[in-house]
Amino acid sequence: MGSQLNEKAPLHALDISASTQDPSIGLVIARAGLGKTAILVQFALDNMLQGNKVLHVAIGAGVEKTRTWYEDLLRTINGEDIEEIPGIMKQRMIMTFQESSFSKALLAERFNDLVDQDIFSPDCLIIDDYDFENCSRSDLEELIAFIKERNLQMAWFSATSHREDDRKSASGVPAPCNEIEDLFNNVLFISPAEKEITLDILKSDSSKVKVGTSLHLDPSTMLIKKG
Amino acid sequence: MNKDLSKVRNIGISAHIDSGKTTLTERILFYTNRIHAIHEVRGKDGVGATMDSMELERERGITIQSAATHCTWKNIDINIIDTPGHVDFTVEVERALRVLDGAVLILDSVAGVQSQSITVNRQMTRYNVPRIAFINKCDRTGANPYKVTGMLRDKLDLNAHLVQMPIGLEANLQGMVDLILMKAVYFDGDNGENIRMEEIPAEMADEAAERREALLEEVSMYSEELMEALLEGSDNIDPALIYSAIRRGTIDLEFTPVMMGSAYKNKGVQLLLEAVELFLPSPTDITNNALDLNDGEKEFAVTNNPEDPLIMLAFKLEDGRYGQLTYVRTYQGELHKGDTVINSRTGKKVRVGRLCRMHSDEMEEIDECGSGDIVALFGVDCASGDTFTTEGINVSMTSMHIPEPVISLAIVPADNKAQVNMSKALNRFTKEDPTFKTFVDHETGETIISGMGELHLEVYIERMKREYQAEVAVGAPQVAYRETISQHADFNYTHKKQTGGSGQFGRVAGFMEPMEEGDYEFVDKIVGGSIPREFISSCDKGFQKSMIKGALCGAPIVGVRCTVNDGSFHAVDSSDVAFQLASAGAFREGYMKAKPTIMEPIMKVAVEVPSEFQGPVMGSINQRRGMIIGTNEDGSYSVIEAEVPLSEMFGYSTNLRSLTQGKAEFTMEFANFKPVPKSVGDELIKKYEEERKNG
Ligand SMILES: Nc1nc2c(ncn2[C@@H]2O[C@H](COP(=O)(O)OP(=O)(O)O)[C@@H](O)[C@H]2O)c(=O)[nH]1
Numbered sequence A: 001m002g003s004q005l006n007e008k009a010p011l012h013a014l015d016i017s018a019s020t021q022d023p024s025i026g027l028v029i030a031r032a033g034l035g036k037t038a039i040l041v042q043f044a045l046d047n048m049l050q051g052n053k054v055l056h057v058a059i060g061a062g063v064e065k066t067r068t069w070y071e072d073l074l075r076t077i078n079g080e081d082i083e084e085i086p087g088i089m090k091q092r093m094i095m096t097f098q099e100s101s102f103s104k105a106l107l108a109e110r111f112n113d114l115v116d117q118d119i120f121s122p123d124c125l126i127i128d129d130y131d132f133e134n135c136s137r138s139d140l141e142e143l144i145a146f147i148k149e150r151n152l153q154m155a156w157f158s159a160t161s162h163r164e165d166d167r168k169s170a171s172g173v174p175a176p177c178n179e180i181e182d183l184f185n186n187v188l189f190i191s192p193a194e195k196e197i198t199l200d201i202l203k204s205d206s207s208k209v210k211v212g213t214s215l216h217l218d219p220s221t222m223l224i225k226k227g
Numbered sequence B: 001m002n003k004d005l006s007k008v009r010n011i012g013i014s015a016h017i018d019s020g021k022t023t024l025t026e027r028i029l030f031y032t033n034r035i036h037a038i039h040e041v042r043g044k045d046g047v048g049a050t051m052d053s054m055e056l057e058r059e060r061g062i063t064i065q066s067a068a069t070h071c072t073w074k075n076i077d078i079n080i081i082d083t084p085g086h087v088d089f090t091v092e093v094e095r096a097l098r099v100l101d102g103a104v105l106i107l108d109s110v111a112g113v114q115s116q117s118i119t120v121n122r123q124m125t126r127y128n129v130p131r132i133a134f135i136n137k138c139d140r141t142g143a144n145p146y147k148v149t150g151m152l153r154d155k156l157d158l159n160a161h162l163v164q165m166p167i168g169l170e171a172n173l174q175g176m177v178d179l180i181l182m183k184a185v186y187f188d189g190d191n192g193e194n195i196r197m198e199e200i201p202a203e204m205a206d207e208a209a210e211r212r213e214a215l216l217e218e219v220s221m222y223s224e225e226l227m228e229a230l231l232e233g234s235d236n237i238d239p240a241l242i243y244s245a246i247r248r249g250t251i252d253l254e255f256t257p258v259m260m261g262s263a264y265k266n267k268g269v270q271l272l273l274e275a276v277e278l279f280l281p282s283p284t285d286i287t288n289n290a291l292d293l294n295d296g297e298k299e300f301a302v303t304n305n306p307e308d309p310l311i312m313l314a315f316k317l318e319d320g321r322y323g324q325l326t327y328v329r330t331y332q333g334e335l336h337k338g339d340t341v342i343n344s345r346t347g348k349k350v351r352v353g354r355l356c357r358m359h360s361d362e363m364e365e366i367d368e369c370g371s372g373d374i375v376a377l378f379g380v381d382c383a384s385g386d387t388f389t390t391e392g393i394n395v396s397m398t399s400m401h402i403p404e405p406v407i408s409l410a411i412v413p414a415d416n417k418a419q420v421n422m423s424k425a426l427n428r429f430t431k432e433d434p435t436f437k438t439f440v441d442h443e444t445g446e447t448i449i450s451g452m453g454e455l456h457l458e459v460y461i462e463r464m465k466r467e468y469q470a471e472v473a474v475g476a477p478q479v480a481y482r483e484t485i486s487q488h489a490d491f492n493y494t495h496k497k498q499t500g501g502s503g504q505f506g507r508v509a510g511f512m513e514p515m516e517e518g519d520y521e522f523v524d525k526i527v528g529g530s531i532p533r534e535f536i537s538s539c540d541k542g543f544q545k546s547m548i549k550g551a552l553c554g555a556p557i558v559g560v561r562c563t564v565n566d567g568s569f570h571a572v573d574s575s576d577v578a579f580q581l582a583s584a585g586a587f588r589e590g591y592m593k594a595k596p597t598i599m600e601p602i603m604k605v606a607v608e609v610p611s612e613f614q615g616p617v618m619g620s621i622n623q624r625r626g627m628i629i630g631t632n633e634d635g636s637y638s639v640i641e642a643e644v645p646l647s648e649m650f651g652y653s654t655n656l657r658s659l660t661q662g663k664a665e666f667t668m669e670f671a672n673f674k675p676v677p678k679s680v681g682d683e684l685i686k687k688y689e690e691e692r693k694n695g
Helices: A036-049 A063-078 A104-116 A137-149 B021-031 B055-060 B090-099 B115-126 B145-154 B202-222 B224-231 B239-251 B269-279 B416-432 B454-468 B533-546 B576-593 B611-623 B652-660 B678-694
Strands: A024-031 A054-059 A092-097 A124-128 A154-161 A186-193 A196-203 A214-218 B008-015 B068-073 B076-082 B102-108 B131-136 B160-162 B164-167 B175-178 B183-188 B194-198 B256-260 B289-292 B298-301 B311-320 B323-332 B334-336 B340-343 B349-351 B355-358 B363-366 B368-370 B374-378 B387-389 B407-413 B437-440 B447-451 B472-474 B482-485 B489-497 B504-514 B520-524 B560-568 B596-610 B627-633 B637-645 B665-675
Touching: A024 A036, A036 A054, A036 A063, A036 A124, A036 A154, A036 A186, A054 A063, A054 A104, A063 A092, A063 B627, A092 A104, A104 A137, A104 B611, A104 B627, B008 B021, B008 B090, B008 B115, B008 B269, B021 B068, B021 B076, B021 B102, B021 B131, B021 B269, B068 B269, B068 B355, B068 B374, B076 B090, B076 B269, B090 B115, B090 B311, B102 B115, B102 B145, B102 B269, B115 B596, B115 B637, B115 B665, B131 B145, B131 B269, B145 B160, B145 B256, B160 B202, B164 B202, B164 B256, B202 B224, B202 B239, B224 B239, B239 B256, B239 B269, B256 B269, B311 B416, B355 B368, B407 B416, B407 B454, B416 B437, B416 B447, B416 B454, B447 B454, B454 B472, B482 B504, B489 B576, B504 B533, B504 B576, B520 B533, B533 B560, B533 B576, B560 B576, B596 B611, B596 B652, B596 B678, B611 B627, B611 B637, B611 B652, B637 B665, B652 B665
Parallel strands: A024 A154, A024 A186, A054 A092, A054 A124, A092 B627, A124 A154, B008 B076, B008 B102, B102 B131, B131 B256, B160 B256, B520 B560
Antiparallel strands: A186 A196, A196 A214, B068 B076, B164 B175, B175 B183, B183 B194, B289 B298, B311 B323, B311 B387, B323 B374, B334 B368, B340 B349, B340 B387, B355 B363, B355 B374, B407 B447, B407 B472, B437 B447, B482 B596, B489 B504, B504 B560, B596 B637, B596 B665, B627 B637
């Protein structure tokens, strides 16, 4: 396909395009309502536009709602209608789970169903709203081991933090992920500022990116603000 | 007649099959005092519910007719428009959604959001229909209204919030707490007709207070007054303030109040009726648009004003025990017995001799009707979807655009008698339903019927047998393919024939190009008379005739704009026929250069299946060239949403049954036309070539 997402999309500043050897495991963390899903969907769209296949797992959201994210985002930031881009719909599959029913075992089973029956072979995995509060470190380790084993190029998680919990890791990753940040090689933190959204790069696996950089985003588009 | 329109509600009731739509409707009619005994659905007394007036519907358990029933709750006039449950009936569903102002979406308290709930909800969203959810069957084992409310949010993306709380559940369902009035409500008497309000049971008080708090916070978004009142504390808030906030949110499609109960156990139905009054819009609360036929179908809002010229939509024809009835909804103006109205499609004048209001058990003759009213007219000859007006305006409530059929099959009458009856039936059905079409294939002499899906046609075949005693043999269903072009192509064709006396001559040049919207357009760019005026329309005709059967697989061609910009003629030999033939030649020439492709109908399919079968079901969709869009899993059940070519869906129900031990269900709805993959296209082209060789 070879097209790409709007050049103001923050992902271009992150140098996280699918890496070659090890899968890159990323985390976007923020309080509710700041645009975690938008950032994840930007990553997904960019991958789709480059011809990669994305499995979007949404926990606690529905298929329709998730589809709408893709449609709206591509329209606002690229001015394109997703249905009009030939073949792109085949680059994505959405799997949604009720919170209580999601587990690594279930995801693995579904994933294998797709791959083994030759229905869909993802290159990239999005897990939106993974329940970090109620899952243990070993749950997550298992999930990440599975991602590596299945040769995915990248996986991005999102996590919800809470205002009232101010625990933080040394590199600034807030709870509930403060004790598991070592499992991720990219971590982004979103916070609100006056009339804008700040995206802090807390961790990165790219030598081109300076950890500690803050990007300033326009809240209506989640694109980097001009100037 | 100056009626207070704020006291009118035109509503639909929609549900997944077996959620209790018939039972609930029956209860509503009972409480509104029109039915004097409650009949069990499919019950022993064989009387059955009033709404499902057709035998066939009852047998299939689906509701096809969209009759309207009038009832009165306190001082509110409610018209219940029966929305067809099955999505194959596209136009009927759309028309029903067109005439109603609000809807009740029924859900089963155990199964929650099911495949059909998704489809129905999608349609309501498309038509901007405000809705209330009613979680029925709270007396069933496993009932969980909280879970179902969560599903409404997750799966249907509705901002759904309970305005009640159950008191007891399953076999122990006693009543509910009204979170707005903060009272416990019970339903006494044999049929739950006596409502008893009590204090909230002590052990529930805390939870109720919490839930009320959350509800008020949510709905205060829709009312500044309520928001301000809340700052003073939530205890002494005037319920009217809360009602109006919920009403605002609901009508703006930003909020969905969730009610609950058990139609079967007579619990909660009256509160639902209250909610219909309190939360759903009256005809004046929403904007209904008509199309100005004198101004390129430009939309304008109807006024509801009785003084303005009449605008009235015929949305349903019914051949019932009272003879032919036409159900209409009035959008502005008034209609009096004996008035003459104009059918804006045909331009014909019709005199309305009798009008009546249909109650569940009787027909009430009335003298007049006005804006917002839904009534039935007698003996008016028209088709479903026609608009009636008074003289002086030229408007239509519905666009003249009707979706093209996606499936067809041949029917052959068993004998002469069947032949006669079949014609009668077909004549009737095509009037009732514009998506149902019929024609005689001139090559085979067979009668072909076509429509929007397999079930759509099956239902009509059954009706032919039952209502018209027309036994017919049925051929295999055929998918309605289309052909279209993918690029610009020039043409320049000369038709010349010199046989004996006068010859034929015409040259047509120009180009064809793909067009996104619409099927065909003719553009005349001739300057300097290279084609004489009188033959321009011959060119148009020639192109149109060429589009009836495409050269690839014999399917109709769509999406082509033909422009003629040059040509030549002969003073003696040019004629209408010569230019038609020249255009047909030009079309042939251009068509093959314009990269023609075959398109097939794609259906939106939703399969609901116990989770353990999700893998095999996804496999089965994949094998049918389906594209899985997404899955939604909530523990025991999964819903798989996919887009699948219609040609691959034949026999799917049998396949699905055997894959899942009969535990899965699916619904499908026409989505769009898409190009066929090359292998499929080649196959179709080969088949068509062979047919032509042999035929
Ligand atoms: N337990 C229980 N059964 C119900 C309730 N409402 C309807 N039913 C039953 O569910 C079945 C389907 O109901 P029906 O009204 O025909 O559903 P429809 O297909 O949506 O019209 C019938 O056997 C009803 O008796 C309810 O509130 N509780």
